[in-house]
Every structure is written in C-alpha cells, then in structure tokens.
Amino acid sequence: MNNTIIKTDFNFPGQVSVYKGKVRDVYFLNDDRLVMIATDRLSAFDVVMPKGIPYKGQILNQIATKMMEKTSDIVPNWLEATPDPNVAIGRKCEPFKVEMVIRGYLSGHAAREYKAGKRELCGVKMPEGMKENDKFPEPVITPATKAEHGDHDEDISRENIIKRGIVSEEDYNKLEDYTRKLFQRGTEIAAKQDLILVDTKYEFGKTPEGEIVLIDEIHTPDSSRYFYADGYEERQQKGEPQKQLSKEFVRQWLISKGFQGKEGQQVPEMSDEYIETISERYIELYENITGDKFKKADVSNILARIEKNVVAYLKA
Missing domain, CATH: 3.30.470.20 (ATP-grasp fold, B domain)
Known part of the structure; x- marks a missing residue:
C-alpha cells in the first residue's frame, strides 16, 4: 500500500510550471511539450480519496496509450511518447x-x-x-x-x-x-x-x-x-x-456509506483489504479491455523510476 503515487514534486529539465489535477500531475516544459504523470489517486464525486490504489496510474496510462493508438486515424492526439509506465509526454494544447x-x-x-x-x-x-x-x-x-x-x-x-x-x-x-x-x-x-x-x-x-x-x-x-x-x-x-x-x-460503495461528495459529508475509511479489491478490479478491466496480461511495473521506488525514465527521454 505504501508503494503508490499520491503526490509528485519533480523538477524536470526545461520545466516551467506544474498543474495538479484530481488524478494526473502535469509538468509543462519550455518547448511546448508536457509531461503527464498518472498518479494512483482515486477520485469519486469529484473528491480525491485519501489513499492511493496500487497500479492504478500505470493501468490508466497504458490503456489510454493503447486506445490513442487505435483511434489516431479518427482524430489526431497529443501523445508523443510513454517513457515510463505512469508517464505520457506530448504536445501542449489549449x-x-x-x-x-x-x-x-x-x-x-x-x-x-x-x-x-x-x-x-x-x-x-x-x-x-x-x-x-x-x-x-x-x-x-x-x-x-x-x-x-x-x-x-x-x-x-x-x-x-x-x-x-x-x-x-x-x-x-x-x-x-x-x-x-x-x-x-x-x-x-x-x-x-x-x-x-x-x-x-x-x-x-x-x-x-x-x-x-x-x-x-x-x-x-x-x-x-x-x-x-x-x-x-x-x-x-x-x-x-x-x-x-x-x-x-466505488461510487456505489461510497453511497452505501452515506457519502456523495456533498458539503459536510466525511469520506468513509477504506481498509487496505478494500483498496486491494479496487486494485484487482482495475487490473481486471485492463486485461479485459486490452486482451493483454497486465505486467506490474517495479514499484519499489516509483518516483525515482519515473524521474530516471523521463530525464533520460528528454535528454535523448
């Protein structure tokens, strides 16, 4: 459970600004490109849950990459490369x-x-x-x-x-x-x-x-x-x-616990066991929608891994 990305604080070569979204952190570079990190944060009812979901960011990033490739004949997309399982790099757009x-x-x-x-x-x-x-x-x-x-x-x-x-x-x-x-x-x-x-x-x-x-x-x-x-x-x-x-x-579980993101409502406690089941459901989705077996990335030090892979790509 500790090996999840809840927050990032990188300083990449050429970095000019950062935007932190509900699930993704976006680092803007001085060459009109951006580095998008898919974190393991979970958002429901527009509220970010306190704990991360193992492998969630990797799953989101890799499904999105595959689907961008399968739809690029319909509409062009922003994506340039995915140098790390949790990272996409591409063109800055408005x-x-x-x-x-x-x-x-x-x-x-x-x-x-x-x-x-x-x-x-x-x-x-x-x-x-x-x-x-x-x-x-x-x-x-x-x-x-x-x-x-x-x-x-x-x-x-x-x-x-x-x-x-x-x-x-x-x-x-x-x-x-x-x-x-x-x-x-x-x-x-x-x-x-x-x-x-x-x-x-x-x-x-x-x-x-x-x-x-x-x-x-x-x-x-x-x-x-x-x-x-x-x-x-x-x-x-x-x-x-x-x-x-x-x-x-997840939304239905939260509703059953009396939470719908409304003012004054408290986010219910998610046990490690329940978080593990959410992670398993995300892996199940990945394998079902892509038809590929999910390969878990090394999460012993995710932030160091991301920094190393992104910097190597940008320098190249």
Missing part, C-alpha cells in the same frame, strides 16, 4: 473547457437523474419507460463544463456552450462529430472483448497551429463504464444489476 460525455445506456449519473423524475439531460430528451441500464435508441451527448480547482463538473447543453461562447459553433460541431466516431470505435473495440462500452467522456484541445486534437485519457475505467456483454439481456429482463467494470462500484 484545452476546451467542456468534457464531451457520451452515453449509450441509461446508467450512472443519467440513471440517477432519470430516477429523480428528470426526462431531459443537457438539453437532450430521454424516452419515457426506460429502466436503469437500458440502451438508448441512439447514443446521447451530455457535455459537462470542466471544473476549476476541484469544484463539481456541471451538466450543460449544446445551446448553452455555444451561447456562452465556451466553444464556437464550428468547433463544437467538430467535437460532436469526433465524439460519436470515437464512441463507435470504442464500442467496436469493447465488443471484440465481449464487453459493452456503456458511456465515456472525451477531452479535446487545440494546438498552437489551431488543430483540434484528443487529449487526456480515453476508454479507461476512470473515464468510461463497461458492462460484460455475456448475460446483459438476461440481467435486464430480470431487473438485476449489470456486471460492470468501471469506477461505479
């Missing part, structure tokens, strides 16, 4: 201040809103008579504004994004097009592994040259929800919960 969330099924946040009686999400109408985890007639895009400094992300409609000038109409149309195509590719990749890609989010940025590129992570358990395809229909007909691979099981 991020769009929206997350493009796309949902193929009524699950998670959408299901909670539906259960509360809402039939519209982000300006998108949801059909009557749906049950949790039912498939939408076609995937729906429900964007969220990107939060600053840990505040909650907020649902927002396409119309409001354009009206408020958060993204121009021309750019937003491209983001929607890329989002639908990426989700279709992700769905096909998942299906080959007998999984269903339920919902996910994509983040985009603009290069200094004005090109829209895919940034951050893609199709990871932090940004996506997966169901096992085998038995999906049967479970729906019986009204049983779906067997899923995502962070939702």
Whole structure:
C-alpha cells in the first residue's frame, strides 16, 4: 500500500510550471511539450480519496496509450511518447473547457437523474419507460463544463456552450462529430472483448497551429463504464444489476456509506483489504479491455523510476 503515487514534486529539465489535477500531475516544459504523470489517486464525486490504489496510474496510462493508438486515424492526439509506465509526454494544447460525455445506456449519473423524475439531460430528451441500464435508441451527448480547482463538473447543453461562447459553433460541431466516431470505435473495440462500452467522456484541445486534437485519457475505467456483454439481456429482463467494470462500484460503495461528495459529508475509511479489491478490479478491466496480461511495473521506488525514465527521454 505504501508503494503508490499520491503526490509528485519533480523538477524536470526545461520545466516551467506544474498543474495538479484530481488524478494526473502535469509538468509543462519550455518547448511546448508536457509531461503527464498518472498518479494512483482515486477520485469519486469529484473528491480525491485519501489513499492511493496500487497500479492504478500505470493501468490508466497504458490503456489510454493503447486506445490513442487505435483511434489516431479518427482524430489526431497529443501523445508523443510513454517513457515510463505512469508517464505520457506530448504536445501542449489549449484545452476546451467542456468534457464531451457520451452515453449509450441509461446508467450512472443519467440513471440517477432519470430516477429523480428528470426526462431531459443537457438539453437532450430521454424516452419515457426506460429502466436503469437500458440502451438508448441512439447514443446521447451530455457535455459537462470542466471544473476549476476541484469544484463539481456541471451538466450543460449544446445551446448553452455555444451561447456562452465556451466553444464556437464550428468547433463544437467538430467535437460532436469526433465524439460519436470515437464512441463507435470504442464500442467496436469493447465488443471484440465481449464487453459493452456503456458511456465515456472525451477531452479535446487545440494546438498552437489551431488543430483540434484528443487529449487526456480515453476508454479507461476512470473515464468510461463497461458492462460484460455475456448475460446483459438476461440481467435486464430480470431487473438485476449489470456486471460492470468501471469506477461505479466505488461510487456505489461510497453511497452505501452515506457519502456523495456533498458539503459536510466525511469520506468513509477504506481498509487496505478494500483498496486491494479496487486494485484487482482495475487490473481486471485492463486485461479485459486490452486482451493483454497486465505486467506490474517495479514499484519499489516509483518516483525515482519515473524521474530516471523521463530525464533520460528528454535528454535523448
């Protein structure tokens, strides 16, 4: 449990600034590149949990890298290299201040809103008579504004994004097009592994040259929800919960302990045993979605390993 990355404090060659996100730490270099460290921090309900999850950062980074490679024909991405299991290096971009969330099924946040009686999400109408985890007639895009400094992300409609000038109409149309195509590719990749890609989010940025590129992570358990395809229909007909691979099981555990990230609520204590089960679920996701056996990196001194690998790459 001690061999996890909760925080970083590097000083890489050419470093000019640092941004600490919920899960990733980003080091900006003076040559318009950035070094992104996937830590082992776990975020739920926009709150970072006190303890790290073994191998989580490695898993996120390696899934995202594989998925960037498998979608680069649809949209260019920011990635240049992954010199360490927890590290991605790539082009600096100006991020769009929206997350493009796309949902193929009524699950998670959408299901909670539906259960509360809402039939519209982000300006998108949801059909009557749906049950949790039912498939939408076609995937729906429900964007969220990107939060600053840990505040909650907020649902927002396409119309409001354009009206408020958060993204121009021309750019937003491209983001929607890329989002639908990426989700279709992700769905096909998942299906080959007998999984269903339920919902996910994509983040985009603009290069200094004005090109829209895919940034951050893609199709990871932090940004996506997966169901096992085998038995999906049967479970729906019986009204049983779906067997899923995502962070939702952590959210449900927190809800059962009376925590949803609301003011005044305390994060419940996570035992080492429970943290180990979360780590195992992340490894399970990696192996299921990629079809590859997960190889645990040396974690005897993760920070020294990262520094050595990044500095060697930058010098080369």
